[in-house]
Amino acid sequence: MLDDVDxxxxxxxxxxxxxxxxxxxxxxxxxAFNRIVALLLTAYLAMHFAVISSLYLGEPAYDRLxxxxxxxxxxxxxxxxILALVYHGLDGIRxxxxxxxxxxxxxxxxxxxLMAAGLxxxxxxxxxxxxx
Amino acid sequence: MxxxxxxxxxxxxxxxxxTFDTFTIEIRPDETVLDGIxxxxxxxxxxxxxxxxxxxxSCGSCGVRVNGVETLPCVTAIQDVTADDGRVVVEPMRxxxxxxxxxxxxxxxxxxxxxxxxxxxxxxxxxxxxxxxRFENCIECGLCLSACPVAATSSQYLGPAILAAAExxxxxxxxxxxxxxxxxxxxxxxxxxCRSTFECSAVCPSDVDPAEAIMALRARLIRERxxxxxxxxxxxxxxxxxxx
Numbered sequence: 210m211l212d213d214v215d216x217x218x219x220x221x222x223x224x225x226x227x228x229x230x231x232x233x234x235x236x237x238x239x240x241a242f243n244r245i246v247a248l249l250l251t252a253y254l255a256m257h258f259a260v261i262s263s264l265y266l267g268e269p270a271y272d273r274l275x276x277x278x279x280x281x282x283x284x285x286x287x288x289x290x291i292l293a294l295v296y297h298g299l300d301g302i303r304x305x306x307x308x309x310x311x312x313x314x315x316x317x318x319x320x321x322x323l324m325a326a327g328l329x330x331x332x333x334x335x336x337x338x339x340x341x
Numbered sequence: 342m343x344x345x346x347x348x349x350x351x352x353x354x355x356x357x358x359x360t361f362d363t364f365t366i367e368i369r370p371d372e373t374v375l376d377g378i379x380x381x382x383x384x385x386x387x388x389x390x391x392x393x394x395x396x397x398x399s400c401g402s403c404g405v406r407v408n409g410v411e412t413l414p415c416v417t418a419i420q421d422v423t424a425d426d427g428r429v430v431v432e433p434m435r436x437x438x439x440x441x442x443x444x445x446x447x448x449x450x451x452x453x454x455x456x457x458x459x460x461x462x463x464x465x466x467x468x469x470x471x472x473x474x475r476f477e478n479c480i481e482c483g484l485c486l487s488a489c490p491v492a493a494t495s496s497q498y499l500g501p502a503i504l505a506a507a508e509x510x511x512x513x514x515x516x517x518x519x520x521x522x523x524x525x526x527x528x529x530x531x532x533x534x535c536r537s538t539f540e541c542s543a544v545c546p547s548d549v550d551p552a553e554a555i556m557a558l559r560a561r562l563i564r565e566r567x568x569x570x571x572x573x574x575x576x577x578x579x580x581x582x583x584x585x
Contacts (some may be wrong), residue, residue, distance in 0.1 A: 227490035227536075232410050236539035240490065304537050310560045313553045316539065338383075 401482030
């Protein structure tokens with residue numbers, strides 16, 4: 210057996226094996242994208258806590274931030290956030306279904322069906338956001 | 342009609358850094374990737390180490406990654422992975438200890454298969470020649486383990502082939518202890534580690550569909566847990582006749 214197969218570089222390459230999606234199936238791509246989205250949502254949550262903490266700076270500071278967040282560029286960011294939440298949540302429903310052996314062999318069709326529903330939710334949410 | 346194909350083959354020997362060696366060969370498009378590897382070994386580099394035996398997807402010993410995807414090179418035609426004047430990248434399977442070049446040590450997989458009762462090969466009852474007959478589709482090639490992203494990040498994960506085998510035992514115990522198997526697959530490194538990428542089923546050359554087997558195990562484990570909620574006394578996994 211090769212004695213240096215546990216080198217850190219090789220270990221890192223193996224640990225990152227979940228990421229390269231080239232020539233992989235839909236399930237693998239959805240899984241990798243889901244992980245990335247989860248990381249982004251975690252980062253968003255941290256940012257959200259930071260923004261809420263601005264209340265400590267007083268009401269005017271918080272109001273200024275809220276005004277800024279209602280501008281179109283930030284509303285576009287909100288749309289991206291809803292997209293991430295909808296994608297992550299709906300794919301979670303697919304995972305629950307296949308875990309309960311509901312449509313395991315049709316999991317790709319279930320995914321696309323849920324994504325179609327997600328698109329409707331996203332469009333509705335976008336319209337509502339920009340009408341506020 | 343022959344094609345000119347460049348093989349880029351992963352090389353690794355003890356103590357040396359890994360490299361990719363390039364070999365150019367003439368090969369017919371309907372020949373297999375393994376035909377090319379054997380030609381390279383026969384005419385260009387006798388030090389190339391790789392595993393193979395049956396040449397018809399029965400033994401499962403030649404599994405490698407071709408252009409990044411796990412496959413049996415003995416049944417993969419050149420025309421399916423490249424074009425004339427194209428290239429084929431051949432690498433060893435992931436998630437197994439590397440022996441050398443394209444050869445990996447698959448013994449960890451067999452050790453774990455033994456933990457779940459080695460259901461793939463079973464002794465035949467009432468036979469006078471004590472032969473071992475194959476009853477299942479799995480050819481123990483290990484491609485599913487190589488393709489699994491969880492096996493890549495957790496060395497203790499049982500993996501798709503083992504979980505599929507365990508599901509087979511649960512389905513048809515033939516005297517094996519189902520509660521013990523369920524305890525093993527319901528544990529920290531068992532069925533719940535699966536991330537449902539279905540890549541194991543995608544690369545399986547033998548239609549075992551390990552992903553579906555893992556989902557069936559999970560459903561069975563959920564049923565057992567729900568029963569435990571309404572059961573008096575200490576929780577325990579029960580024998581249950583399995584019907585599909």
